[in-house]
Amino acid sequence: MSKWMPSAHRAQWRSYIGITLLIVLMTAIVRPLDFAFDLVNVALIYLLPVLLSASLWGFRPAFYAAVLSVLALDFFYIPPKLSFTVADLRYLISFVVYLAVAALTASLASRLKQQLLYSRQKEAHTAALYEVSRQISATTDIRALIDSVSLQVSQAIGSEAAFYLPDERNKLKVMLPSFASSDWGRNEEEQAIAKLVYEHGEAAGFGTELLRDHSGHFSPLQADGSMHGVLAVRLKDRSSGFTLEQQRLLEALGGLAASTIARMKLMEEARIAHLTAESERLRTAILDSVSHELRTPLAAIIGSATSLIEGHELFSSDDRMELLKTIRDGSLRMNRLVQNLLGMVQLESGMLKLRQNWCDVEDLIGVALAQVKDFQQNRRIRVRPMIGIPLIRGDEVLLEQMLVNIVSNAIKYSPDFSEIAIVARVAEDRLVLSVSDQGSGLANDEYDLIFEKFYRARSARNVTGTGLGLAICKGIVELHGGAISASPNVPNGTMITIKLPLARDEEAIGKTISPVIEKAGVEHE
Amino acid sequence: MNEHGARILIVDDEPQIRKLLKVSLQAHQYAITEAASGEEGLLQASTAPPDLIVLDLGLPDLSGMEVLARLREWSGVPIIVLTAKDREEDKIAALDGGADDYVTKPFGMGELVARIRVALRHVAKSPNEPILQFDELTIDLAQRIVELRGERVKLTPTEYDLLKLLASHAGKVVTQRQLLQQVWGAQTTESDSHYLRVYIGHLRKKLEEDSTQPKFIVTEPGIGYRFLSRD
Numbered sequence: 001m002s003k004w005m006p007s008a009h010r011a012q013w014r015s016y017i018g019i020t021l022l023i024v025l026m027t028a029i030v031r032p033l034d035f036a037f038d039l040v041n042v043a044l045i046y047l048l049p050v051l052l053s054a055s056l057w058g059f060r061p062a063f064y065a066a067v068l069s070v071l072a073l074d075f076f077y078i079p080p081k082l083s084f085t086v087a088d089l090r091y092l093i094s095f096v097v098y099l100a101v102a103a104l105t106a107s108l109a110s111r112l113k114q115q116l117l118y119s120r121q122k123e124a125h126t127a128a129l130y131e132v133s134r135q136i137s138a139t140t141d142i143r144a145l146i147d148s149v150s151l152q153v154s155q156a157i158g159s160e161a162a163f164y165l166p167d168e169r170n171k172l173k174v175m176l177p178s179f180a181s182s183d184w185g186r187n188e189e190e191q192a193i194a195k196l197v198y199e200h201g202e203a204a205g206f207g208t209e210l211l212r213d214h215s216g217h218f219s220p221l222q223a224d225g226s227m228h229g230v231l232a233v234r235l236k237d238r239s240s241g242f243t244l245e246q247q248r249l250l251e252a253l254g255g256l257a258a259s260t261i262a263r264m265k266l267m268e269e270a271r272i273a274h275l276t277a278e279s280e281r282l283r284t285a286i287l288d289s290v291s292h293e294l295r296t297p298l299a300a301i302i303g304s305a306t307s308l309i310e311g312h313e314l315f316s317s318d319d320r321m322e323l324l325k326t327i328r329d330g331s332l333r334m335n336r337l338v339q340n341l342l343g344m345v346q347l348e349s350g351m352l353k354l355r356q357n358w359c360d361v362e363d364l365i366g367v368a369l370a371q372v373k374d375f376q377q378n379r380r381i382r383v384r385p386m387i388g389i390p391l392i393r394g395d396e397v398l399l400e401q402m403l404v405n406i407v408s409n410a411i412k413y414s415p416d417f418s419e420i421a422i423v424a425r426v427a428e429d430r431l432v433l434s435v436s437d438q439g440s441g442l443a444n445d446e447y448d449l450i451f452e453k454f455y456r457a458r459s460a461r462n463v464t465g466t467g468l469g470l471a472i473c474k475g476i477v478e479l480h481g482g483a484i485s486a487s488p489n490v491p492n493g494t495m496i497t498i499k500l501p502l503a504r505d506e507e508a509i510g511k512t513i514s515p516v517i518e519k520a521g522v523e524h525e
Numbered sequence: 526m527n528e529h530g531a532r533i534l535i536v537d538d539e540p541q542i543r544k545l546l547k548v549s550l551q552a553h554q555y556a557i558t559e560a561a562s563g564e565e566g567l568l569q570a571s572t573a574p575p576d577l578i579v580l581d582l583g584l585p586d587l588s589g590m591e592v593l594a595r596l597r598e599w600s601g602v603p604i605i606v607l608t609a610k611d612r613e614e615d616k617i618a619a620l621d622g623g624a625d626d627y628v629t630k631p632f633g634m635g636e637l638v639a640r641i642r643v644a645l646r647h648v649a650k651s652p653n654e655p656i657l658q659f660d661e662l663t664i665d666l667a668q669r670i671v672e673l674r675g676e677r678v679k680l681t682p683t684e685y686d687l688l689k690l691l692a693s694h695a696g697k698v699v700t701q702r703q704l705l706q707q708v709w710g711a712q713t714t715e716s717d718s719h720y721l722r723v724y725i726g727h728l729r730k731k732l733e734e735d736s737t738q739p740k741f742i743v744t745e746p747g748i749g750y751r752f753l754s755r756d
Contacts, residue, residue, distance in 0.1 A: 335631055355613075355747070358719035360726055366737040367744050383737045391719050397613055397747040 015057040019065045022049045027072050042077050050102040054109030062106030070095050129252050136260050149257045150177035157246050159236050160184050164194035165229040184234050193218050194230040206235050221258035228261040285454040289466045293337045297330035340468040347475035355395040361424050362386050368403035378416050384423045392431055393503045394480050402476040405469040406435050406496050414439035429502050436495035447486045531645055532556045534575035536566035538585050549634045563587030581607045582615055597623040603644035613747040620700045643696030657692050664692050684728050695754035698745050
């Protein structure tokens with residue numbers, strides 16, 4: 001307030017000078033025309049400066065204008081003219097009435113003006129608060145909140161702010177805005193006051209009942225009936241104190257900060273709860289899947305082995321072969337599971353080292369097909385001839401594992417005697433590899449879900465599997481900087497599409513390799 | 526030497542694996558000795574030299590690689606290493622360090638026996654056989670002529686060298702490095718592996734009916750190539 005006081009004084013003096021000048025001017029203009037006007041009209045003309053100053057400057061200047069107008073009327077217009085003496089005493093009554101009218105008008109006009117001013121101020125205040133609250137409620141970070149509230153405090157009140165927030169063990173920690181210019185707030189004294197305020201929930205420091213001589217104002221940050229911390233504001237000039245406005249703003253800011261902190265805490269709690277639930281869900285899924293997938297083949301193995309041992313002579317050689325095959329198949333299945341689990345762990349832990357070798361896609365497909373040969377039964381796997389497919393950079397072991405997983409899936413989820421098509425092509429700077437089957441396909445929402453860990457397609461409940469294969473494929477493809485997706489195959493079935501980046505110097509190598517090598521080769525001849 | 530009745534030393538710390546190998550290999554007419562540790566294996570190999578060693582790379586005392594290196598200091602006995610699935614580096618290191626072949630745990634017994642046979646046969650075979658014969662494929666080393674089903678196959682010198690190297694180790698895996706260094710020269714490294722990919726591709730186009738289902742040159746992912754010979 002101290003800031004605007006001198007200028008306000010100056011403005012008031014100006015208004016008085018202005019009024020005086022105006023009345024002198026009016027007198028100078030109206031006086032020569034005196035003969036043309038009735039005295040009543042003149043009196044009304046002299047009401048003008050009163051109204052003008054009432055609406056422009058308020059009550060006091062208006063009343064000053066009224067007094068000056070009466071004096072001017074008396075001196076210049078009321079006989080005897082050019083004298084303050086009043087011949088007819090009835091004019092005195094007129095003067096009193098005139099002054100009363102002027103005073104009333106002035107007070108009405110100035111009150112109107114004040115109301116306008118007040119509502120303007122309020123509007124500005126509300127707008128400012130709204131802006132701050134919008135900013136603050138958008139923050140999700142405690143540091144950003146502290147900065148933004150402190151900035152408002154320094155802009156509106158011109159003083160420094162410090163926050164005291166409890167840590168996990170409910171111990172208050174002082175937090176200063178990132179632009180803090182001093183260490184105010186870090187002193188033991190201030191920390192002690194903050195602690196007091198935090199524990200009792202009552203404001204302390206300047207302008208309060210408690211420690212009113214301290215240079216800081218400490219207000220508790222309360223929201224939803226619980227304490228979230230303390231906001232301290234350092235007063236620059238203790239003598240001026242806070243205006244009502246500033247105090248209100250401070251309260252509003254404190255309330256906003258408190259509710260934002262409360263909201264952040266809730267959000268954090270919700271996030272942790274969600275994470276816990278998610279990891280719980282995953283753990284259950286792992287346990288269910290692994291225990292089922294491990295126990296089923298184990299049951300077959302143990303059962304077959306024990307019956308072979310105990311009833312050695314009961315079985316025909318065909319039966320014995322059957323049981324032995326059961327043992328072998330069960331073990332292979334367990335082996336696949338263990339491999340998938342290990343693969344997943346390696347992928348997730350980031351332990352997997354990617355070897356960057358040159359890989360021939362046709363070769364990769366060939367190796368993968370050799371691996372699935374034993375269980376493809378009568379399904380026909382058709383590989384579209386590959387012409388002009390360049391080598392790709394990657395880890396051939398992982399890529400082969402990925403292909404085996406995808407082709408195995410295509411086999412697993414499609415009927416015997418159906419066809420599986422493998423197509424490789426180059427699109428822009430990517431190698432696009434697709435594997436399509438003629439199986440039952442997936443539900444619309446499952447095309448993304450099948451790449452999630454432990455997700456099993458709803459139509460595949462009766463087929464054994466862990467739901468890890470495609471998740472591993474996704475991990476491997478992404479490790480190579482590629483992308484994997486699933487889509488419906490026409491007319492039926494599923495198509496898995498893998499996109500892998502091509503090395504940029506690929507073309508150059510493909511073109512230059514032959515002549516160079518052949519030259520070297522000739523020497524052998 | 527007759528491959529039946531050959532003496533095989535098994536170096537593995539797992540009693541169950543030793544038992545399995547012993548029973549199964551004895552059924553194939555091999556004479557088996559066992560060692561449960563690297564030191565014991567080295568001792569047995571020097572006191573009663575076997576015809577072949579099956580060596581587990583994951584031993585408790587010495588690393589399998591060390592046993593391999595110490596054996597190779599004085600012995601050329603065929604060595605087949607047993608490794609875990611995801612240890613490609615170990616496999617390559619063992620093969621480049623002198624192992625003849627590898628089998629990945631868990632393995633089928635048929636696979637192991639096939640590897641043992643190939644390794645024993647290579648020792649028995651006289652090195653200066655002028656003509657290599659595989660089903661429909663004939664390689665005349667003296668005249669550098671390759672015939673497939675009686676028809677001559679035109680190969681470039683590099684392709685021929687590559688085929689010759691693979692075929693003369695028929696049944697055995699040859700690592701990428703071995704192929705690169707022996708065909709392209711000692712200065713080539715694994716980063717030149719695209720040469721190998723391209724030439725293997727060319728060879729397959731000329732020899733195989735279906736490149737995605739090769740009958741002669743199969744890929745051992747991450748390791749190298751193996752020329753298949755049928756027994």
